[in-house]
Amino acid sequence: MQLDFLGDLKRTLRCGELRATDAGKTVTLMGWVNRRRDFGNLIFLDLRDRAGIAQIVFDKESNAGIHERASELRNEFVVAVTGTVKLRDAANVNKNMPTGEVEVIATELRLLNESRVPPFLPGDQAVTASEETRLKHRYLDLRRSEMQFNIELRHRVALAIRDYLNSQGFYEIETPYMTRSTPEGARDYLVPSRVHPGEFYALPQSPQIFKQILMISGFDRYFQIVRCFRDEDLRADRQPEFTQIDLEMSFPTEDTVFAVVEGFLGAAFKTAGYEIEKQFPRMSYDEAIRLYGIDKPDMRLPAMTDVREAFPLDVLQTLAADAELPVVAIRIPGVGELSRKERDEHKTLLSEKQSKAIKFFDDFKRLEKSWPDTVAKIKQLTGAAEGDLLVVVAAPQRTEIGDARKSRRQSEEVYKTAGQLRLALAQRYAARHKAFEGKQFKFLWVTDFPMFEWDEQDGRWNAAHHPFTSPHEQDMAKLGGGVAAARDINSALGDMRSRAYDVVLNGTELGSGSIRIHRQDVQSQIFEAIGMDLEEQKNRFGFFLEALQYGTPPHGGIALGLDRIVMILAGAPSLREVIPFPKTAAATDLMADAPTPVSETQLKELGIVVKK
RNA sequence: GGGGUCGUAGUUCAGUUGGUUAGAACGCUGCCCUGUCACGGCAGAGGCCGCGGGUUCGAGUCCCGUCGACCCCGCCA
Numbered sequence: 001m002q003l004d005f006l007g008d009l010k011r012t013l014r015c016g017e018l019r020a021t022d023a024g025k026t027v028t029l030m031g032w033v034n035r036r037r038d039f040g041n042l043i044f045l046d047l048r049d050r051a052g053i054a055q056i057v058f059d060k061e062s063n064a065g066i067h068e069r070a071s072e073l074r075n076e077f078v079v080a081v082t083g084t085v086k087l088r089d090a091a092n093v094n095k096n097m098p099t100g101e102v103e104v105i106a107t108e109l110r111l112l113n114e115s116r117v118p119p120f121l122p123g124d125q126a127v128t129a130s131e132e133t134r135l136k137h138r139y140l141d142l143r144r145s146e147m148q149f150n151i152e153l154r155h156r157v158a159l160a161i162r163d164y165l166n167s168q169g170f171y172e173i174e175t176p177y178m179t180r181s182t183p184e185g186a187r188d189y190l191v192p193s194r195v196h197p198g199e200f201y202a203l204p205q206s207p208q209i210f211k212q213i214l215m216i217s218g219f220d221r222y223f224q225i226v227r228c229f230r231d232e233d234l235r236a237d238r239q240p241e242f243t244q245i246d247l248e249m250s251f252p253t254e255d256t257v258f259a260v261v262e263g264f265l266g267a268a269f270k271t272a273g274y275e276i277e278k279q280f281p282r283m284s285y286d287e288a289i290r291l292y293g294i295d296k297p298d299m300r301l302p303a304m305t306d307v308r309e310a311f312p313l314d315v316l317q318t319l320a321a322d323a324e325l326p327v328v329a330i331r332i333p334g335v336g337e338l339s340r341k342e343r344d345e346h347k348t349l350l351s352e353k354q355s356k357a358i359k360f361f362d363d364f365k366r367l368e369k370s371w372p373d374t375v376a377k378i379k380q381l382t383g384a385a386e387g388d389l390l391v392v393v394a395a396p397q398r399t400e401i402g403d404a405r406k407s408r409r410q411s412e413e414v415y416k417t418a419g420q421l422r423l424a425l426a427q428r429y430a431a432r433h434k435a436f437e438g439k440q441f442k443f444l445w446v447t448d449f450p451m452f453e454w455d456e457q458d459g460r461w462n463a464a465h466h467p468f469t470s471p472h473e474q475d476m477a478k479l480g481g482g483v484a485a486a487r488d489i490n491s492a493l494g495d496m497r498s499r500a501y502d503v504v505l506n507g508t509e510l511g512s513g514s515i516r517i518h519r520q521d522v523q524s525q526i527f528e529a530i531g532m533d534l535e536e537q538k539n540r541f542g543f544f545l546e547a548l549q550y551g552t553p554p555h556g557g558i559a560l561g562l563d564r565i566v567m568i569l570a571g572a573p574s575l576r577e578v579i580p581f582p583k584t585a586a587a588t589d590l591m592a593d594a595p596t597p598v599s600e601t602q603l604k605e606l607g608i609v610v611k612k
Numbered sequence: 613g614g615g616g617u618c619g620u621a622g623u624u625c626a627g628u629u630g631g632u633u634a635g636a637a638c639g640c641u642g643c644c645c646u647g648u649c650a651c652g653g654c655a656g657a658g659g660c661c662g663c664g665g666g667u668u669c670g671a672g673u674c675c676c677g678u679c680g681a682c683c684c685c686g687c688c689a
Contacts, residue, residue: 040646055649075639092647100649117640120623125650128624128638132681185689205689232688233613351685453689466689530689574682585682 001072004110009080016052020101022085027104029054030112032143033077034123036070043070045106047081048123050148055094055103056081066109076115076122076140082108131576135590138581150578154566157268158225161245161562164267168260170221170247175210177203177227182540185466187231189240197607203229206559208468209544211248212516215555216547220250225562234585236574237508237564241583245511245565248557254501257513257558258282258445261503265565269441272569280443280503288446289412293328293419295449298507299442300435301426302383304418305329307392310377321359321394326411328393328418331382335389335429338362346391349424354417362391389425393418405490423507436506439571444504451475451496452529460486460531461493465500467526469514470556472497479525486531493529503560510565513558520548 012027031049041060046053060067073079083104094100119136120129122143127134134141141147162172181188181202188202204210206228214222224246231240245264249256262279269276281299288295291303307329316323343362347355361367368375384390395414430436451471452461463469471479478492485491499515517523523545527537537545566578576582583589603609 035649037648037651038645039648039651040644042646042648044648044651046649053649057647059646061646089647092649094649097649117622119639121639124638130619130624130681132619133623135681186687208689230688233686235688236683238688463689469689584680586680588680590681 001111001114003114004080004112006080006110006112009082009110011080014051015047015049015054016099018054018085018099018102018104020087023087023102025085026082026107027085028080028082029056029104030080031078032115032122033073033075033079035075036073038071041067043067045070045073045079045081046123047079048143052098052145053123054099056083056106057103058106058109062105063107066106069109069111070106073111074115074117076118077111078113078115080110080112081106132590135576135582135584138591142580147577150566150570150572151580153272153570154562154578156271157566157569158562160267160271161264162225164264165221165223165247165260168221168263170223171219172224173214173219173222174224175204175207175214175226179204179210182209184463184540189229189231192606192608194606205230206244207246208466209541211246211557212468212555213544213547215248215250216550216552218250220553221247222249222557223247234583234587237567239563239575239579239583240587242575242579243562244559245562246557246559248555250553250555252515252554252556254447254499254515254556257501257515257556261511261558261560265443265503265560268565269569274439274441274569276441277443280445282445282447284448285446285450285497286448289415289419290326293415293417293422294507295446296502296504296507296509297444297446298423298426299444300440300506301422301433302331302333304415304422305331305382307378307381310374310381312374315371315374316394319359319361319394320396322397324407325395326414326418328415329378329382330389330391330393330418330422330425331384332389332422332425332429332433333385333435334387334433336387336432338389345428346421346425349428350417350421354420357395357413358393358417359396360391360393360421362389364390389429391421391425393421403490405494440506441568442506446502446504447500448472448497449500449502450494451498452493454489454494458531461491462530463526465498465512465514467530468516468523469526470499470517470522471526472499476522479522479529482528483531483533486529499556501558503558505568508564508568511558511560513556515554515556518548518552518554520545520552523548 009028011030013029015029015031018027018029029047031047034046034048034053037044043058045056045058047056058067058070081104083106085102086105088101088103118140119133120140122140127144142151178191178201181190181200186205188205191201191203193199193201207224207226211222226244226246227241228244229241234240247260249260258280266276266278283297285295288297291297293304305328306326308323308327311327313323321327346360346362364375378390378392382390393414395410426433426435450464451469453464455462475496478496481491481493485493500512501514502512503510517526524534524537527541563575563578567575570578572578581589581591588594
């Protein structure tokens with residue numbers, strides 16, 4: 001088919017911008033053929049661009065040549081149309097479209113490009129293609145109005161955040177993408193060095209050390225909307241490369257950091273059309289575990305209640321539950337009457353291991369027959385109303401007796417298992433309680449995380465947040481057990497609380513940060529507590545330990561996942577819906593077909609020998 | 613690393629206890645229609661049932677392996 005050149009033709013406005021006020025004007029529209037409808041001597045052409053769809057009319061009687069040409073147009077062809085904007089007759093107005101009051105009577109048509117028949121039509125109302133097909137032809141998928149909206153939303157959110165942080169005196173400063181591997185936490189993506197065969201850069205998991213060094217350098221308010229890389233297995237809400245809103249401040253307290261985050265989240269949500277609380281509620285880690293059984297509570301549903309006091313000792317004994325461990329009631333409001341079959345399915349919500357660790361009771365009609373007072377008391381303690389689902393979780397018996405730390409660990413297990421059951425039940429009955437519907441945003445700060453957590457695999461304590469997190473002042477004395485304490489599950493390290501905090505939205509961890517260590521001696525002790533002797537410290541973090549010795553100001557910060565924020569604002573089920581070119585669950589790019597093998601020449605240059 | 617769901621026309625799917633020539637819808641091609649906008653009517657093309665092996669007289673269907681997509685656990689300081 002004969003193609004036309006654009007020549008000096010100028011687009012006057014976007015198709016989707018056409019309005020009744022343009023009536024009488026001559027306009028030039030450019031876009032993709034969304035759909036052609038022939039009707040005898042008339043051709044209706046829906047022309048689409050990022051702003052929307054306009055209807056072009058080709059009339060054979062008034063212009064046979066252009067009508068003939070228009071009949072050759074196919075879906076996704078790129079055209080430029082010049083014509084006169086005309087108000088539609090009342091009968092032909094389409095109220096479902098912003099441009100539905102007008103149409104363009106075409107006087108000139110230029111075909112700028114053809115298109116192969118696409119595997120799916122970007123103009124279709126709903127997604128008709130599988131995700132695999134969409135990802136393979138991502139350029140077509142991104143033409144869909146939903147994706148255009150998501151990407152625009154992402155742009156606006158990032159812009160609002162930049163504006164806000166700029167107004168608060170933050171500089172956006174870039175940090176290297178090719179840096180040093182400091183294998184702690186996630187696996188690194190490595191980049192081989194040609195100049196230094198056998199040596200590697202690492203892509204940053206976060207700009208953590210660089211932003212701390214920027215504080216040492218006197219840039220007291222830094223931020224960066226920055227790509228980070230982690231070579232770990234994917235999930236719906238985890239991509240190997242993702243974008244963080246990363247910030248750091250000198251001389252802050254927790255309050256200072258919280259206020260900045262509350263400020264920019266307010267601006268970001270406002271640009272999407274939502275007002276959120278000026279200040280988010282706060283809760284310590286211990287409280288979160290006790291009330292929700294998880295460190296990222298979903299506040300859209302009520303907390304759990306310890307109902308131990310409702311059970312007289314003899315009842316507990318009959319139920320073979322342990323009085324020293326928590327008895328936790330889960331309440332999901334407005335679920336209504338459950339069938340026997342539905343209640344039977346509750347067992348399947350927990351793993352085998354979890355089921356063994358707890359007992360749960362959800363048949364209150366039966367419990368009520370034997371122990372009416374207990375059930376009445378539980379209802380009172382939980383504030384249960386008619387139609388609320390109540391489940392009581394108890395531990396059968398203590399496995400580790402005597403030691404306060406051991407018993408605390410087991411209590412925590414009960415809370416956590418109950419918390420998982422709570423979430424699983426909430427998910428299971430989401431259609432009935434409706435608490436997850438609509439745009440309801442429940443933010444929360446979780447504070448005072450444990451400094452260390454026990455690493456079962458390595459048999460040592462590990463930094464719960466990261467090893468640059470400051471412990472609480474009053475817990476400093478618990479340090480100093482040296483490398484021996486690092487290997488002892490019962491050492492005082494397990495009691496230490498840190499100045500780490502998470503910002504949580506509807507049960508999703510949006511971001512995580514801390515007040516950092518600014519003293520070299522403390523930093524070194526923390527490294528030691530996670531089993532790193534001086535030699536290893538010097539090898540891996542020598543440059544940083546040295547920098548800390550040159551007048552490091554107290555500092556702290558946070559990093560939030562931009563992708564997750566946009567995902568929640570868009571109401572999307574996965575990060576892939578808000579990332580233009582995402583990876584599949586197997587970390588591949590279906591469109592570009594990455595990763596790929598590389599040539600032997602390339603490998604040779606890098607000094608890499610691959611055994612076949 | 614482990615568990616689960618899925619893979620059939622360009623696309624999204626159906627396909628009964630294994631049994632003639634593998635279907636539908638949308639899309640695609642051609643013709644018809646002067647007011648469509650999820651247009652309508654008529655006609656048509658389009659398939660190595662992901663790939664490899666096995667069981668069987670016979671496999672889209674059963675078994676084993678493999679590749680790919682998705683979800684979850686582990687992992688993600």
